[in-house]
Amino acid sequence: MKKVNLLILQAFIKPFLVTFCIVMFVLLMLFLFKYIDDLIGKGFQWYVILELLSYQCAVQLSMALPLSMLLSSIMTFGNLGESYELVAIKAAGVSLRKAMTPLFVVVGLFSAGSFFFSDYILPVVNLKMGSLLYDVRKKKADFFIKPGVFNSTIPGYSIRAKEKSEDGTTLYDLMIYQHMEGGTADNITFAKEGYIQNSADNNYMVLKLMDGVRYEDARVKNAKRYDPRQQFTRFRFKETTTKFDMGTFKMNRTDQDLFKSHHQMLNLKQLRLYTDSNHVEIDSLERMNVVEGKRYINLFSSYFQTGKPAKPATNVTLAALEKSEQRRMAMNNALNQARQLKDLADNKQMEYSPYVDKDIRYNIEWHRKFTLAVSCLLLFGIGAPLGAIIRKGGLGLPVVMAIIFFLIYHVIATLAEKAAKDASLTPMWGMWMAIIVLTPLAIFLTYKSTTDSKLFDADQYKLKAEALWNRLVAFLNKKKNSN
Template identity: 80%
Template sequence: MKKIHLLILQAFIKPFLVTFFIVMFVLLMLFLFKYIDDLIGKGFQWYVILELLSYQSAVQLSMALPLSMLLSSIMTFGNLGESYELVAIKAAGVSLRKAMTPLFVVVGLFSAGSFFFSDYILPVVNLKMGSLLYDVRKKKADFLVKPGVFNSTIPGYSIRAKSKNEEGTILYDLMIYEHPSGGTANNVIFAKEGYIQNSADNKYMLLELIDGVRYEDKNVENAKRYDPRQQFTRFRFKETTKKFDMESFAFNQTDKDLFKDHHQMLNLRQLKHYSDSNRVALDSISKVNYLEGKRYINFFSPYYHENKSKLVPAKVNLADLEKMTDRRSAISNAIGQARQIKENAEIRKQEYLPYADKDIKYDIEWHRKFTLAVSCLLLFGIGAPLGAIIRKGGLGLPVVMAIIFFLIYHVIATVSEKAAKDASLAPMWGMWMAIIVLTPLAIFLTYKSTTDSKLFDADQYKMKLEALWKKIVAFFNKKKQNNELSKS
C-alpha cells in the first residue's frame, strides 16, 4: 500500500511543479505586456524590476495554484490510466479512493497553506506591490534627446539637438526654448555644443553650453516704462552652464501607510475591524436621514397621540379648509416639504454610497480568503477523476480539458464577482457561485471514475444513439401498423 501511495505522489509532484512554473511564467509575461509602457525607458535599476516581479508572482498565486492543481491532476491520472497502472492498482484490490488518499492529504495541506498565505502574507505583498507599482507608473521617462526631435519632458523647456555622440553625453547644434509659464517661448538659446552631466546629489542635470547666443523677449506688459531698444535682448557667450531640475525624474517611493487601509491590504482581523467601523458610519448616515425626514412630518391625528407606539401621519382634508388661500398655502407647504425631504435624501445618498461600496468590497475580500483554498480542493476534485476517465497523458488532451474547465470556473467567478461589486448579488453568493456550480460536477466525475465509466468513449455514445434511434423507428412503425389496422 505504501508503494502505491509513493508511486502516485511521485507521479503527481513532478507535473505539479512543471505546470506551476509554466503558468506562473505565462502570468508574469501577461503582467509585463500590460505594464510594458510604464517600465521601459525610465532607467530603473534591475533590482526594482526584480522586486516588482517577485511581488507580482505572489499576487498571481491565487490564479496559478488552482490552475496548476487542475492541470497536474489531469496529467497524473491520465498518465497512470494510459499506462494501465490504475488497472493494476484496482486489480490488486485497492480502490481509486484509497489510492488517492495521500494526494488528498497533500492537496489539503496546499489548501490550508494558501488560506494562511492569503490571510497573512498576501495583504502585505499587495501593500508593497501597490505602492511600488504606483511609484513606477508615476515616474517619468528618462531625459533622452533624439537627433532632430524636440524633447519636452523637462517642464518649461523644449530641447532639440541636430546630432549627438554615441554615449549621448555631447549634443551638437543645440536649440533650447524656455517657456516656464507654459505659454509661448520667450527665451531661446542656440549653442554649437552641449555637455551633459549630473550634479553631485543627482537632483539636477547640468548642461554646459559652448559658443552660443541667447535671445530674450522682455515682458513689456509688466514693465514700468516702455523701451523699444530693450524689448529684444541678445547675449553671446563662449561658455555657460544651464541647470535643470530633475526631481520629477527621480524614483521616490511613496509612504506605504497611504495604502494600508485598502481592502486588498487587510487580513481577516483587520477586515472585520474596518467593516464594523464602516457599518457604524452607514447606520449613522441612515439615522441622520431618518431624523431629518421626520422633522418635516407633522402629527396632528388624535389616533397618533393615543397610540404613540405607532407612527401615523396626519391626514389633512382640503375640503375642511375654509378659504382658497388656506388650501393653496397647505398645498405649497406640502410640496415644499416633499422637495426638501427629497433634496436631503439625495445629499445623504451621496454620503451613503461610498460607505456602501466599501462595505461590499470588505465582504468580498473576506470571502476571497476562503475561496482560494476551496478552489484548490474543487479543481483537484475535478481534475483527478477526469484524468482517470480520459486515460490520456502528456500535454495534449489533458491541457485542453484543463483549460476548458478552468475557463468555465474563471468566467463564472469573474461574472459573479462583478455582479457582487455592482450589488446585483450578495457578496457571499458572488464569491462562492463558481464553487457552488462546479461542486456537483466534481461529485459526478468522482462517481463516474470510481465506477469505471467510459464517459468520453465515442463508440459507447454511438451505440446508445443507435439503440435510441432503433426504438424511435420501432415506435413509429408500430403506430403506423395500428393506424392501418384501425382503417381496415
C-alpha cells in the same frame, strides 16, 4: 498500500511543479504586457524590476495554484490510466478512492497553506506591490532627445536638437526654450553644439553649449513707462554651461501607510475591525437620516392638514379650502417641501454610498481568504476523477480539458464577484457561487470514475446512437406494416 501511495505521490509532484512554473510564467508575461509602457524607458535598476516581479508572483498565486492543481491532477491520473497502472492498482484490491486519499491529504495541506498565505502574507505583499507599482507608474521617463523633436520632459524647458551623435552625448543645432511663468517662452537659446553629462551626485544634467546666442525677455512687468530699448537682451557666447534639475526623474518612494486601509491590504482580524468601524459610521448616518426625514415629513403633513407650517393658526379644513387661494398656497408649499425632501435624500445617498461600497469590499475580501483554499480542493476533486475517466496523459487532451473547466470556474467566479460588487448579489453568494455550482460536478465525476464509467468514450455514444436509430426505424416499419 504504502508503495501505491508513494507511486501516486511521485506521479503527482513532478507534473504539479512543471505546470505551476508554466502557469506562473504565463501570468507574469501577461503582467509585463499590461504594464510594459510603465516600465520601458524609465531607467529602472534591475533589482526594482525583480522586486516587482517577485511581488507579482505572490499575488498571482491565487490563480496559478488552483489552475496548476487542476492540470497536474488530470495529467497524473490520465498517465496512470493510459499506462494501465490504475487497472493494476484496482486489481490489487485498492479502490480509486483509497488511491486518491494521499493526494487529498497533500492537496489539503496546500489548501491550508494557501489560507494562511492569503491571510498573513498576501496583504503585506499587496501593500508593498501596490506602493511600488504606484511609484513606478508615477515616475517620468528618462530624458531622451529625438532629432528634430521638441522634448518637454524637464519642467520649464523645451529642447530640440537637429542631430545628435551615436552615443547621444553630443547634440547639434540646439534650440532651448525656457518657460519661466505661464505658457510663453521668456528666454530662448540657440547653440551649434551641446555636450551632455551628469553631475557627480547625478542630481543635475549639465549641458555645455558652444558658439551660440541667448535672447532674454527684459521687460519689467507692470511697468508704468514703455521703453523699447529694454524689450529684449541678446547675449552671444563661445562657451557656456546650463544645469537642469533631474530630481523629477527619480523614483521617490511613497509612504506605505497611505495604502494600509485598502481592503486588499488587510488580514481577517483587520477586516473585522474595519468592518465594525464602517458599520458604526453607517448606523450613525442612518440615525441622522431618520431624524431629518421625520422633521421634513412632519412639516409636510402639517401643510396638508392646515395649509400652514408647524403651528396652525385657524381650524380651517381642506374641504373648506377647496376653492380658495389658501389651499393653492398650501399645495405649493407642500410640493416645495417634497422637493426639499427629495434633494435631502439624494444628498444623503451620495454620502451613504461610499460606506456601503466599503462594507461590500471588506466582506468580499473576507470571503476571498477562504475561497482560495477551497478552490484548490474543488479543482483537484474535478481533475483527479476526470483524468481517471479520459485516461490520456501528456500535454494534449488534459491541457484542453483543464483549460475548459478552469475557464468555466473563472468566468462564474468573475461574474459573481462583479455582481457582488454591484450589490446585485450578497458578498457570500458572489464569492462562493463558482464553488457551489461546480461542487455537484466534482461529486458526479468522482462517482463516475469509481464506477469505471466511460463518460468521454466516443464509441460508446456512437453505439447508443445507432441502437436508438435502429429502434426508431423498427418502430416506423412496424407502424407502416400495421397500416
